[in-house]
Amino acid sequence: MGHAFAVFFAAVFTNNILLTNYLGMCSFLGVSREVKTSMGLGAAVVVVMTATSVLNWLVYSFVLAPLGLEYLRFIVFIVVIAAFVQIVEMVIERVSDTLYAALGIFLPLITVNCAILGVSLFMVIRSYTFLESLAYGAGSGVGWAVAILAMAGIRQRIGGSRVPKGMEGAGLALVIAGIMALAFMGFNGMMRLN
Amino acid sequence: MKTGKIVLRNLGRDNPVFAQILGICSTLAVTNVLKNTAVMCLGLIFTLALSNVTVSAMRRLIPGRVRMMVEVLVIASYVIVVDIALRAFVPDIARQLGPYVGLIITNCIVMGRAEAFALTNPPGAALADGVSSGVGYSYVLLVIAFFRELLGSGTIWGVRVLGDGWVNWSIMVTAPGAFFMLAVFIWIVKGVWLDSAPADAGKAGAR
Amino acid sequence: MLGAFLLAVGVAVAINLVLTGLILFAGATVGDYGECTVRVNGDREVKAAGGRSLLSTLKDSGIFIPSACGGRGSCGLCKVRVEGGGEPLATELPWLSKDEVKGGVRLACQVKVKGDLAIRIPEELLSVAQYEVEVASIADLTHDIKEVRLKLIEPGAMTFKAGQYVQFEVPAYKLTDEPVYRAYSISSDPVDRGAIELEIRYVPNGICTTYVHRHLKVGERVNINGPYGDFRLSDTGRDVIFIAGGSGMAPIKSMLLEMARTGCRRNAEYYFGARSREDLFLEDLMQRIEREMPSFRFIPSLAAPEGGDEWSGETGLVTDVVGRRAGDVSEKEAYLCGSPLMIDACVELLKKKGMPEDRIFYDKFS
Numbered sequence: 001m002g003h004a005f006a007v008f009f010a011a012v013f014t015n016n017i018l019l020t021n022y023l024g025m026c027s028f029l030g031v032s033r034e035v036k037t038s039m040g041l042g043a044a045v046v047v048v049m050t051a052t053s054v055l056n057w058l059v060y061s062f063v064l065a066p067l068g069l070e071y072l073r074f075i076v077f078i079v080v081i082a083a084f085v086q087i088v089e090m091v092i093e094r095v096s097d098t099l100y101a102a103l104g105i106f107l108p109l110i111t112v113n114c115a116i117l118g119v120s121l122f123m124v125i126r127s128y129t130f131l132e133s134l135a136y137g138a139g140s141g142v143g144w145a146v147a148i149l150a151m152a153g154i155r156q157r158i159g160g161s162r163v164p165k166g167m168e169g170a171g172l173a174l175v176i177a178g179i180m181a182l183a184f185m186g187f188n189g190m191m192r193l194n
Numbered sequence: 195m196k197t198g199k200i201v202l203r204n205l206g207r208d209n210p211v212f213a214q215i216l217g218i219c220s221t222l223a224v225t226n227v228l229k230n231t232a233v234m235c236l237g238l239i240f241t242l243a244l245s246n247v248t249v250s251a252m253r254r255l256i257p258g259r260v261r262m263m264v265e266v267l268v269i270a271s272y273v274i275v276v277d278i279a280l281r282a283f284v285p286d287i288a289r290q291l292g293p294y295v296g297l298i299i300t301n302c303i304v305m306g307r308a309e310a311f312a313l314t315n316p317p318g319a320a321l322a323d324g325v326s327s328g329v330g331y332s333y334v335l336l337v338i339a340f341f342r343e344l345l346g347s348g349t350i351w352g353v354r355v356l357g358d359g360w361v362n363w364s365i366m367v368t369a370p371g372a373f374f375m376l377a378v379f380i381w382i383v384k385g386v387w388l389d390s391a392p393a394d395a396g397k398a399g400a401r
Numbered sequence: 402m403l404g405a406f407l408l409a410v411g412v413a414v415a416i417n418l419v420l421t422g423l424i425l426f427a428g429a430t431v432g433d434y435g436e437c438t439v440r441v442n443g444d445r446e447v448k449a450a451g452g453r454s455l456l457s458t459l460k461d462s463g464i465f466i467p468s469a470c471g472g473r474g475s476c477g478l479c480k481v482r483v484e485g486g487g488e489p490l491a492t493e494l495p496w497l498s499k500d501e502v503k504g505g506v507r508l509a510c511q512v513k514v515k516g517d518l519a520i521r522i523p524e525e526l527l528s529v530a531q532y533e534v535e536v537a538s539i540a541d542l543t544h545d546i547k548e549v550r551l552k553l554i555e556p557g558a559m560t561f562k563a564g565q566y567v568q569f570e571v572p573a574y575k576l577t578d579e580p581v582y583r584a585y586s587i588s589s590d591p592v593d594r595g596a597i598e599l600e601i602r603y604v605p606n607g608i609c610t611t612y613v614h615r616h617l618k619v620g621e622r623v624n625i626n627g628p629y630g631d632f633r634l635s636d637t638g639r640d641v642i643f644i645a646g647g648s649g650m651a652p653i654k655s656m657l658l659e660m661a662r663t664g665c666r667r668n669a670e671y672y673f674g675a676r677s678r679e680d681l682f683l684e685d686l687m688q689r690i691e692r693e694m695p696s697f698r699f700i701p702s703l704a705a706p707e708g709g710d711e712w713s714g715e716t717g718l719v720t721d722v723v724g725r726r727a728g729d730v731s732e733k734e735a736y737l738c739g740s741p742l743m744i745d746a747c748v749e750l751l752k753k754k755g756m757p758e759d760r761i762f763y764d765k766f767s
Contacts, residue, residue: 021223021369022222022223022369023297025222063416067408067412069409072409072412072413074270074273074277074296075267075274076416079263079267080416082262082263083421086424087424087427090427090431090432091427091431093432093513093515094431101487101490105490105491105511113300116300118297121292122293125292164381164385166381166382166384166386167381167385171377171380171381171384175374178370178374178377179370181370185370314576
């Protein structure tokens with residue numbers, strides 16, 4: 001139990017999936033222009049990451065591993081993620097318009113988000129237990145959301161600044177991401193995750 | 195479109211990495227060591243080329259509704275092949291690459307080329323497009339890996355090249371180093387090269 | 402070996418089947434919204450199964466909202482006013498102005514039909530229909546532009562305004578697995594209601610242009626829908642400047658034919674930019690219109706005449722020619738049709754020469 005907490009906090013801070021593993025960069029650079037949209041996307045990532053890491057852990061531990069088919073995990077994980085996202089979208093749409101407007105519309109964007117698949121793959125490689133996988137999925141989601149929110153805040157703040165030619169947009173975003181990664185390295189003293 | 199043209203375009207102005215900053219997610223992480231980057235790039239080119247050809251060959255058989263799903267399955271199958279091959283032939287590197295091999299599946303470029311090119315072109319052109327997109331993508335990463343390894347560890351391909359007086363820039367092998375390196379690279383490319391290239395001649399209209 | 406392979410395939414298939422089953426089940430239960438009614442402009446009612454986008458629901462009932470991106474929320478064209486339609490989604494906001502948001506305007510492709518709805522669309526969209534047409538003739542205007550004449554079969558006549566466009570349906574063929582739509586301006590006189598003409602320029606590997614240039618035969622039947630667009634001549638009586646390049650000729654030609662036929666007295670100058678002599682076309686027709694309509698001048702220009710071109714007219718980019726010849730434009734109106742590059746340059750120039758922006762109308766190729 002205690003280790004699961006450690007995994008959670010490590011996933012948020014010291015081993016942030018975006019800033020140390022570079023996963024989810026595409027949507028990160030694309031959507032981080034506005035704080036409001038970033039918040040929606042961040043929330044969607046938290047939900048999907050937590051749920052899919054648990055689902056994939058179950059499928060992996062109870063179907064693939066006993067049958068010796070671990071190498072099928074690439075296909076199986078991505079299909080589970082895609083199906084889960086599609087079903088959740090349908091449910092959210094049914095249940096609440098507000099929730100759909102805030103969260104649902106971002107779901108299709110993250111089916112092929114590398115971070116989602118990455119979390120499931122890391123979880124297998126590090127042979128996490130069920131609880132640890134849950135903590136790792138949730139922590140990575142929160143970490144990703146924190147990173148994109150911070151990024152969107154900074155980008156909005158410096159939106160009007162003059163930037164050297166060629167550095168506008170992506171170039172500048174990468175520099176910001178680099179500085180944020182530096183800042184997050186400061187958490188390294190707190191704990192380590194292997 | 196002529197094959198030569200496809201190749202040139204993918205290596206130059208339309209290179210996916212700096213034209214759209216696509217697909218860096220799954221590979222940036224391995225650019226701290228040149229050798230790992232090279233292996234990863236080979237895997238990516240293999241997947242990209244073959245999945246492009248396969249999707250192109252099947253393009254008339256895939257129903258529109260399940261298109262994305264089929265593409266993902268095709269790509270994932272090739273990635274499994276790459277994964278098994280790496281673990282059999284270069285187990286050390288495979289271990290270091292860890293989950294990043296699997297993440298080729300979600301690399302935006304692989305999916306993007308299948309969607310944007312392979313679905314509307316015959317297999318031969320799709321092969322040329324796949325290989326050249328992969329190469330265009332790879333050389334950017336190799337350049338980044340070259341400098342990260344050189345400055346961060348003083349080595350190239352594991353061989354020490356900078357003298358003993360050299361103090362390693364340890365930031366280069368850590369995460370922020372990759373962000374800064376890529377930013378500088380994009381800056382140089384966009385600022386110097388793309389600016390001097392001639393503007394596209396007037397595009398023909400759709401109506 | 403074989404056993405292991407079969408096991409792997411079997412497990413992969415089984416997992417896929419289970420998930421597909423789940424999705425279908427979810428679609429039939431939570432995704433099922435029963436029959437919904439969409440009331441259009443207060444009188445017409447459309448009944449359809451809910452759960453899909455407003456855009457495709459309307460399309461199935463023969464109401465065509467113009468859309469260029471096919472419902473991905475990336476073109477911003479399919480605007481409709483939804484009464485009590487709720488807040489626009491974040492994906493729509495980039496396309497809507499503050500007033501539009503206040504007025505309940507939404508993008509039809511982003512609105513899911515989940516219950517009964519009432520919407521308002523421009524009345525003319527209701528006259529938009531799908532037409533079955535027969536290719537009456539195909540003629541070469543230049544080495545890469547063909548004029549295609551389409552006889553309307555069912556319905557047998559179309560009412561359109563000069564400057565409007567139709568969408569041409571390309572059936573599935575070598576380059577496409579499913580029908581695709583491409584927009585082309587009508588180049589013929591609106592008085593001719595039983596047939597329309599399009600000018601289609603060949604674009605290498607273009608799905609539609611390749612079809613028209615390489616596969617379409619006289620006598621073949623295809624589908625079009627339309628007419629769309631608000632690029633049309635005003636009735637202010639002001640002097641007019643037309644500027645076009647390439648197949649941008651089409652909507653201007655339609656306007657000019659109508660002006661000449663109705664004995665219009667407005668002063669009109671038409672700057673047409675071509676690359677070299679072989680890209681210049683319809684000079685005879687333009688000279689005829691000049692004779693019928695003394696207030697009209699056709700001013701063609703060649704950007705890059707070839708060695709063999711005998712040419713005594715204007716040379717240079719069309720913007721340069723307009724800059725030299727147009728004089729004071731502050732009281733005139735301009736109608737532009739052509740490539741985005743040309744249009745942007747011309748708008749810039751006209752504004753600099755003192756033409757107010759709201760009197761510059763254009764139809765950009767996309």
